[in-house]
Amino acid sequence: MRVVGNSIGLMFGLPGQGMHLHLDALSLLFGCILLPQVVAASVAGMRASVAFWAFVLGMALALLAADGFTLIFGFELMSAASWLLVMQGDRKPATLYAGVAIFSGACLIPALFLPASSLAFVLVALGAGAKAGLAPLHSWLPRAHPAPPAGVSALMSGGMVKVALYVLIRYAFINLAPAQQPWWGEALVAAGALSVLIGALRAVLEVELKTALACSTVEHVGLITVGLGLALYAKAIGDAELSGVALQAALLCAVAHGLFKPLLFIGAGEVKHATGTTSLNWLGGLMRGMPRLGALMLLGAAGMAALPLGPGFAPEFLLFHAVIGAAATGGILARIGFSALLAVLGIGAALALAAAVRVIGLGFLGRPRSLHAAAAEDLRRGPFVAMALLGALAIPVALVPGLLLDLLNPVIMLLAPEAQTPPLAYAPVTLLILAGLAALAAGFVQTRWGVRGLREVPAWNGGFGRPPAWLPFGDPHTQASATGFAEPVMRVMGKGLLGAGMTDPAERFLLTPLFRVQTRLIRLAERVRRATIRERLAFVFAVLVAFLLALGLGQGG
Amino acid sequence: MLSFALAFIATVLHIALCFMGAPLLMGLVNKLRAWLLGRRGPPVLQPYRHLAKLLRKSTLVPDTATELFAFWPLGAFLALAVATMLIPGFATGMLTAPAGDYVTIVGLFALARAAAMLGGLETGFSFGGAGAAREALFGIFAEGALLVLLLAFALLAQSTSLDGIATAFRTAHIGISVSLGFALAAMLTVALTETGRIPTDNPSGHLELAMVHEAMGLEYSGRLLALLEFAGMLRLLAWMNLIGTIFLPFGMARVAEIFSWPGGLALWVGKLLVMAVALSVFEVSRAKMRVFRVPEFLGAALLLGMLASVFLFVAARIGA
Numbered sequence: 001m002r003v004v005g006n007s008i009g010l011m012f013g014l015p016g017q018g019m020h021l022h023l024d025a026l027s028l029l030f031g032c033i034l035l036p037q038v039v040a041a042s043v044a045g046m047r048a049s050v051a052f053w054a055f056v057l058g059m060a061l062a063l064l065a066a067d068g069f070t071l072i073f074g075f076e077l078m079s080a081a082s083w084l085l086v087m088q089g090d091r092k093p094a095t096l097y098a099g100v101a102i103f104s105g106a107c108l109i110p111a112l113f114l115p116a117s118s119l120a121f122v123l124v125a126l127g128a129g130a131k132a133g134l135a136p137l138h139s140w141l142p143r144a145h146p147a148p149p150a151g152v153s154a155l156m157s158g159g160m161v162k163v164a165l166y167v168l169i170r171y172a173f174i175n176l177a178p179a180q181q182p183w184w185g186e187a188l189v190a191a192g193a194l195s196v197l198i199g200a201l202r203a204v205l206e207v208e209l210k211t212a213l214a215c216s217t218v219e220h221v222g223l224i225t226v227g228l229g230l231a232l233y234a235k236a237i238g239d240a241e242l243s244g245v246a247l248q249a250a251l252l253c254a255v256a257h258g259l260f261k262p263l264l265f266i267g268a269g270e271v272k273h274a275t276g277t278t279s280l281n282w283l284g285g286l287m288r289g290m291p292r293l294g295a296l297m298l299l300g301a302a303g304m305a306a307l308p309l310g311p312g313f314a315p316e317f318l319l320f321h322a323v324i325g326a327a328a329t330g331g332i333l334a335r336i337g338f339s340a341l342l343a344v345l346g347i348g349a350a351l352a353l354a355a356a357v358r359v360i361g362l363g364f365l366g367r368p369r370s371l372h373a374a375a376a377e378d379l380r381r382g383p384f385v386a387m388a389l390l391g392a393l394a395i396p397v398a399l400v401p402g403l404l405l406d407l408l409n410p411v412i413m414l415l416a417p418e419a420q421t422p423p424l425a426y427a428p429v430t431l432l433i434l435a436g437l438a439a440l441a442a443g444f445v446q447t448r449w450g451v452r453g454l455r456e457v458p459a460w461n462g463g464f465g466r467p468p469a470w471l472p473f474g475d476p477h478t479q480a481s482a483t484g485f486a487e488p489v490m491r492v493m494g495k496g497l498l499g500a501g502m503t504d505p506a507e508r509f510l511l512t513p514l515f516r517v518q519t520r521l522i523r524l525a526e527r528v529r530r531a532t533i534r535e536r537l538a539f540v541f542a543v544l545v546a547f548l549l550a551l552g553l554g555q556g557g
Numbered sequence: 558m559l560s561f562a563l564a565f566i567a568t569v570l571h572i573a574l575c576f577m578g579a580p581l582l583m584g585l586v587n588k589l590r591a592w593l594l595g596r597r598g599p600p601v602l603q604p605y606r607h608l609a610k611l612l613r614k615s616t617l618v619p620d621t622a623t624e625l626f627a628f629w630p631l632g633a634f635l636a637l638a639v640a641t642m643l644i645p646g647f648a649t650g651m652l653t654a655p656a657g658d659y660v661t662i663v664g665l666f667a668l669a670r671a672a673a674m675l676g677g678l679e680t681g682f683s684f685g686g687a688g689a690a691r692e693a694l695f696g697i698f699a700e701g702a703l704l705v706l707l708l709a710f711a712l713l714a715q716s717t718s719l720d721g722i723a724t725a726f727r728t729a730h731i732g733i734s735v736s737l738g739f740a741l742a743a744m745l746t747v748a749l750t751e752t753g754r755i756p757t758d759n760p761s762g763h764l765e766l767a768m769v770h771e772a773m774g775l776e777y778s779g780r781l782l783a784l785l786e787f788a789g790m791l792r793l794l795a796w797m798n799l800i801g802t803i804f805l806p807f808g809m810a811r812v813a814e815i816f817s818w819p820g821g822l823a824l825w826v827g828k829l830l831v832m833a834v835a836l837s838v839f840e841v842s843r844a845k846m847r848v849f850r851v852p853e854f855l856g857a858a859l860l861l862g863m864l865a866s867v868f869l870f871v872a873a874r875i876g877a
Contacts, residue, residue: 204693284681287623294623307671308636308664320660320704324711332870339708339866343859346704347697353667354693357674361689366681367621425718430656431639431665438638439631441576442784450612450780454627459619459776461682473621473681480678480686488694492852 008066019073022066025410026174029251030063030166033258036393037158040386041151044266051088052152055081059163068112071167076105078163079131082148082156090147096511097144100137104130108167116179124171125188131164134225135194138218139506142202145217146210146278150269150383153210154262157217162254165224172232173415185233186334188225193344195222198504200351201497204489207482209268209278209363213261216304216355219348220257223319224250226341230322235416239329244419246322247412248405253315255404256397260303260311263390264359267297270383271363274376280358280482285368285473289376294364296387303394305356306349309428309435311394314401316349317426351489358485369476399428560813567812568642568652575641575798579790580604582797582829587761589837604790608783616779619680629676630777630784636669637791644798645723647825650812654720659707662719662799663700666751669788670696676785677773688772691848695757695769698855699747705862706747709740710803712869719802727806736872739865741804746858748796750851753789755840757851767845794829801828 010019023031038056046052058081061074079101087094107127114120126137133141145156172184199218206212227250234243270293271286272278287294302310323345327338368374379387397404402424412419458466467474486494494502531539584601591598600606618626643657643665674692677685711717713736714725750757753770760770768775774785802809805828810821846854 285621285623287625291624294625305667305671306664307668308661309668313664317658317660317664320707321717324708324717327708327866328712332874335870336867339705339863339870342708343701343705343863346701349704350667350697350700353671353696353700357671357678357689357693361675361678361686365623365625365675365679366686425655425658426661427656430653431661434639434642434653434656435635438635438642442631442634446612446780449609450783451615454616454618456620457617459621459680459682461619461680462684462775478683479681480683480690485686485690485693488690488848489697491849492694493697 017067017069019070020066021061021064021070023064025414026166026170027063029408029411030162030254031060033162033255034059034063034159036390037155037258037262040262040266040390041155043389044151044154044269044383044386046149046151046155049085051081051084052155055085055152055155055160059159062163063166072105072109072112075108075131075163075167076101078160079105082152082160085148085152086144088148089152093140093143093147096140100130100140103137104128104164111171116176118179118181118184121172121176121179121181121184124168124176125184125191128164128168128171129191129225132161132168132221132225133195133218134191134221135198135218136191136506136510138195138198138221139504139511141218142206142211142214142504145214146208150266150272151386153214153269154265157214157265158258158262161217161221162258165221165228165254168225169228169415172228173235180232180236182233182236185229185231185236186337188229188232189341190229192222192225192227192229193341195219195225196348197222197344198497198506200348200355201489201493202504203355204351204358205486205494205498205502207279207281209271209280209283209359210265212280212355212359213264213268213304216352217257217261219352220253220261222348223315223345224253224257226250226345227253227315227319227322230326231416231419233326235419237330238418239325240416240418240420241422242322242325243416244412244421245318245325247415247419248408248421249315249318249322251408251411252318252397252401252405253312256303256311256315256394259390259394259397260300263296263387263394264300264304266383266387266390267293267300270379271376273380274378275370275372277370277372280362282370283363283368283373284366284370284476284479285364286373286376287364289374290364290378292384293379293387294360296391297364298360299391299394301356301360303398304359305353307353307356308426309398309431311398314397314424314426314428316345318424320345321425354489358482362480362482362485366479367473367476369479369481374473399432401426401428563815564650564652564812567648567650567810567818571646571648571651572642575646575791575794576638579641579787579794580608582794582833583790585830586793586833586837589834590840593837593841604786608787611778611783611786612780614779616781619776621682622680622776625675626679627781629672629679630774630781630788632672633669633676634784634788634791636665636672637788637795640665640669641791641795641798643719644795645720645802645809646798647821648810648812648818649720649723649727649806651720654718657719659710659717659719659722660704663703663707666703667696667700669792670751673770673773673785676777680776682776684766684768684772684775687766688769688775691769692773695750695851695855698852698859699750702743702747702855702858702862705859706740706743706865709736709862709865709869712866713737719799723802723806723809726803727809734868734872736865736868737804739861739868741800743858743861743865744800744803746854746861748800749839750855752793752796754836756843756846757854759845767848769848797829797832801825801832 008021058077065071104127107123111123130137203215230246231243303312306312306316584604588598674689677689714722758769808824810817
């Protein structure tokens with residue numbers, strides 16, 4: 001190991017060059033996002049898996065890389081190890097996952113060695129975007145992320161997509177900065193807005209808990225990308241304040257998402273462990289048997305829904321302000337686009353709220369929909385420690401986002417040196433104090449004029465009678481199911497955006513045609529394999545004639 | 558020091574008036590509606606009696622509910638209470654002004670909505686679940702429309718805090734612009750939906766199948782129901798304050814000038830009265846629409862909100 005300049009050289013790697021590691025503010029930030037998740041995932045039960053540690057090593061190498069080779073090596077190690085882990089869980093999505101990983105590698109490898117140009121940016125955006133689950137290359141994510149064990153799902157959703165975004169940030173903001181164009185940012189904003197809309201909508205419609213969480217990850221990747229795109233656009237047109245606010249929004253969203261999403265995934269794994277299923281149609285009433293898990297999931301869901309006083313609100317707040325700032329200047333078409341973006345983000349936020357309410361309301365409240373859900377026992381020790389760690393770290397993000405934004409300043413200065421960061425206008429502590437005053441007033445009124453005590457009785461339920469004795473929790477079909485709760489949204493928005501079959505547009509317009517091409521190629525290959533000896537000889541002869549003809553014509557002409 | 562004391566007094570006065578007056582406003586709207594329908598109607602003070610009665614009744618918890626049953630009405634109440642404290646009423650420049658960003662207010666409304674929806678899902682019976690599912694659907698378009706509207710306000714007022722918007726609209730000569738007209742129409746649409754009034758929901762309806770807001774509170778009783786009902790009253794007042802602050806900011810008092818307070822207070826009461834009359838007249842002249850027509854209604858609000866900002870862009874472009 002030797003130190004060259006401000007990077008550290010390692011003795012292995014490319015012959016004659018070795019590998020170079022380098023730590024700056026950006027890699028430090030993403031390392032800090034990664035660290036709690038790695039600790040949580042290992043505590044939650046992944047300690048003994050070699051593939052898991054290879055996965056972690058790959059992510060760490062990608063973050064610390066000082067040269068293109070090390071970056072690619074770490075990135076591909078991360079992809080390969082996570083592919084193994086996905087395959088341990090479920091073989092079906094593993095092939096698609098490997099295909100996407102190869103595609104993203106094929107885009108990234110040439111991009112890292114190209115000079116700074118728009119082509120390099122497009123390749124980086126495609127490669128890193130495919131890995132991060134950015135629309136329209138996102139349809140693998142809701143299939144692959146739920147497959148492995150909960151700890152790995154947590155790290156894939158919270159960490160791996162962040163590493164992909166890290167690559168995008170490093171190249172778009174630093175390495176390719178000399179060639180930057182405003183349309184880079186606009187393209188990222190468009191892809192991000194599409195991800196927000198599709199991710200949030202599918203999160204409301206999916207019945208499997210882990211799939212819904214993975215769709216919500218697509219939404220949050222979209223939010224981060226919208227922030228990054230706005231910052232890139234602002235940097236290119238020289239708007240210092242907008243680039244500062246947009247970067248704050250994107251980076252804070254990455255921090256918050258890196259805490260509450262692993263928490264939710266580990267919680268989903270515990271639901272699976274306790275009840276044997278993650279289908280919301282078979283859960284219900286888990287808060288009774290699993291109060292600790294329920295409380296932690298409530299915190300995570302508040303973050304996922306971007307509710308005030310939760311960890312997800314400050315980034316959303318900053319993002320709205322960034323979009324308003326972007327719409328205040330510029331050409332008329334761009335401004336109309338930004339006002340449409342504001343509508344998309346608003347609809348996305350409300351969809352995320354509906355998705356979070358659905359996870360908590362159907363999974364943890366109400367009556368159990370199966371005996372397994374009724375008999376569920378609370379969290380095991382390891383996952384509880386992991387979730388408590390992530391939850392405890394999410395509290396400062398929720399309550400003092402202003403302090404955290406100060407810590408982000410060096411990163412913002414690194415990415416956009418001229419950016420200005422105005423102070424945050426959202427003060428959760430003030431809201432908390434006001435809420436405390438209102439609670440005190442309500443408590444006073446209650447003790448002064450009210451009567452105490454609660455009495456447990458059969459539910460009124462619109463006057464229906466009690467269920468028969470052989471249905472201890474009543475008929476599960478008389479309470480809203482996961483599909484039923486989503487039905488109004490499906491009817492109004494889902495049919496228009498996803499079609500009647502509820503398939504992702506990316507699958508319909510991207511994967512299905514690709515699959516058709518593949519089938520044709522396979523048929524062609526099969527035809528070639530089955531060719532008789534005469535056909536083969538005729539083919540060789542024809543090629544020879546054609547070659548000689550071409551040669552002769554080329555020399556004669 | 559004096560200015561701080563004045564701001565403190567004004568803030569406390571605002572909060573006290575809002576909390577004390579919210580049931581009165583609801584009683585007034587109910588009375589006006591009854592008059593317009595040719596009935597005598599309940600006394601204006603009936604909501605106070607209703608709340609006092611509920612506080613004295615015993616509180617029942619369904620045996621299928623979880624430990625959090627009592628938490629959701631409290632959550633909805635607290636979110637709306639904080640929103641009411643942050644939205645300016647009779648004066649600008651209150652102590653709560655710096656925290657009163659428009660996006661925070663929208664977030665607090667969303668928080669109240671989430672708590673109410675979870676309360677509906679809590680007992681696991683079908684009416685609550687159906688109400689929550691419909692509320693989720695309405696919320697999607699309502700929140701989109703509200704945030705799009707912010708763009709028009711922010712462009713006109715150069716501020717995103719409610720206090721800043723009110724100050725800018727009161728002092729600057731914005732005049733009657735097409736954008737603000739569109740914005741007002743969109744805002745009223747969202748307000749009617751969020752407060753659960755006709756044409757999207759019927760506050761005095763008794764048919765469970767057609768309920769949205771009421772359905773989520775069906776299993777609540779006693780003091781928890783009192784909390785939910787009071788939260789509903791606060792929501793109506795908060796929305797009227799919001800519309801009054803943005804669209805009718807004339808005559809709002811300045812906190813630092815104590816002599817402007819009586820005028821501001823009188824005008825505030827007058828504005829609330831006018832809005833209560835307008836709401837009653839609108840409600841008796843409309844029928845409730847089908848649940849799946851409501852997204853179209855709110856979609857129109859979303860489009861109007863976008864048009865409001867597009868008109869501003871065009872106006873800026875042609876220099877009008």
